[in-house]
Amino acid sequence: CGKRRVRMLIKRLYEESDLAIEKILMREHQRLNLTSQELIILLALFSYYKRRTFSVSALSKRVDFTQNEIGEMVDSLINKGFISFYLESKDGKTREVFSLDKTFEKIEEIYAEDEEKRKMEQVESNITKAIEQMEIAIGKPLSAYELEIIRKWYEKEEYGHHKIMELIYQADLSGRASVRYIERLLNQSNIEPLEADEQADKIIEKLFKR
Numbered sequence: 001c002g003k004r005r006v007r008m009l010i011k012r013l014y015e016e017s018d019l020a021i022e023k024i025l026m027r028e029h030q031r032l033n034l035t036s037q038e039l040i041i042l043l044a045l046f047s048y049y050k051r052r053t054f055s056v057s058a059l060s061k062r063v064d065f066t067q068n069e070i071g072e073m074v075d076s077l078i079n080k081g082f083i084s085f086y087l088e089s090k091d092g093k094t095r096e097v098f099s100l101d102k103t104f105e106k107i108e109e110i111y112a113e114d115e116e117k118r119k120m121e122q123v124e125s126n127i128t129k130a131i132e133q134m135e136i137a138i139g140k141p142l143s144a145y146e147l148e149i150i151r152k153w154y155e156k157e158e159y160g161h162h163k164i165m166e167l168i169y170q171a172d173l174s175g176r177a178s179v180r181y182i183e184r185l186l187n188q189s190n191i192e193p194l195e196a197d198e199q200a201d202k203i204i205e206k207l208f209k210r
Helices: 002-006 009-017 021-028 036-046 056-060 067-079 101-138 144-155 161-174 179-188 199-209
Strands: 084-090 093-099
Touching: 009 021, 009 101, 021 036, 021 101, 036 056, 036 067, 056 067, 101 144, 101 161, 144 161, 144 179, 161 179
Parallel strands: none
Antiparallel strands: 084 093
C-alpha cells in the first residue's frame, strides 16, 4: 500500500502543484548519474512536457549543442532510463510521443532511499535508548540474548518506541523490570501495528523543505 501511494507522487506534484522539478534535477543530477550535458537536455525536454512531442531541430534552438550531440544525449537518456517513447493513436492518426515518467520514478527512488536510511537510523537510536533504559532499570548490563530480544521488538515493527519505553518505565517503578517481563507485556497488549506508510509524507516534506 505504501509503495503504491508513493509511486508517481512527484509526477502528481509537478502536474498539480507546480513542483519545481528543474531545481530538484539540478540539485540531484549527480546522484541520478546524469552528466551536465544530459541534465541540460532533460531540462529542455520538460519544456515540451505537456506537448509530449519534440524535434531535435527544435531542441537545438534551446540548447547550445549540435543536432548530432542532442541525438546522442537523447539516446543516452533513453539508455539510462529517464525518457521513453511510445506510439499514440488519436482520431485515426498515430504519432510518437515521449514520456518522462521514468525520470519522476528515479527521483522518487533516491528520496525513498533517503527516507529508508533515516528510518533505519531512527530505529537504531530507539534501540539504543531502550537498551540504556532497561540497563538502568535492572541495574546491570544486558546479556547478548536480552539485547537480541530488544532488537527484535523494533525489527518486527509490531510495537511503537513510545509504548516500549513506557512499559520499561512502569516496570522499573514496580520493581519488576526484566526483558522477559517487558516482552510478556508487549505480547499481551492489544497494540496496533505501526503505520508503515509514512514514506509519502516524508518525501513531500523533504521536497518542499529544501
